[in-house]
Amino acid sequence: MSSTTSNPATYKFNHTMFRIKDPKVSIPFYEKVLGMEKFRESAGSDFTNYFLAFPAGFGDANLSTEEKTAKMFDREGILELCHNHGTEDDASFKGYASGNEEPGRGFGHIAVTVDDLDAACKRFDDMGVKFKKRPEEGRMRHIAFIYDPDGYWIEILANNRDVPHK
Structure with missing residues (x-):
């Protein structure tokens, strides 16, 4: 066991992740309807994560995308949208469970x-x-x-x- 301590008073709720079917639909919704900004995109082999947040949460409206990415773990209220490649074109894909209906x-x-x-x-x-x-x-x-x-x-x-x- 580590001898260092961790102070929960310094913890922050950083982000929530949603799985999405189509980033071409979901990202514009969060940007245009809610006013969030996509500030980071991170591609894996079969998925891409998109990070969005309200611009005011970065503290400086003039920060570059790189500066916002660097500050990403120092702020709260980030939404991560995870797109598993192929779902947008799969006619048999039924979508993800929202958590508000059965099952799930x-x-x-x-x-x-x-x-x-x-x-x-x-x-x-x-x-x-x-x-x-x-x-x-x-x-x-x-x-x-x-x-x-x-x-x-x-x-x-x-x-x-x-x-x-x-």
Whole structure:
């Protein structure tokens, strides 16, 4: 056993990985719909990982792609999209389990805060984004859920919960 110590107070939640069917569909969704930026691509022999994050999380909007990659493990809130080559052209490929249906219920969703929930939902409507739940539906009127292209749920909520939802 090592004699060094590790301080959990320094730990950070760095990233979450989703398997995706087609990067030509998923990457534009996260960039155009949610405003993330792809800052790194890492190819393996039969897969490619794409790393996306909100640009403000890097602290400096003028960083190069290389500088962002160098800071990747020093920040939180990264989304890794893993594309297993060939799934995009496989007619028999049924997609990945989102974690919200059987079989494989377990993982639920990621969450993104927005400046104005109603305005964001209107923007998503205008972009043709599919909703799981709108703010006016159900008991929880202060959140929405949208689907990404692979069926993963994304919770949308206002970053200022003191602003009333209409």
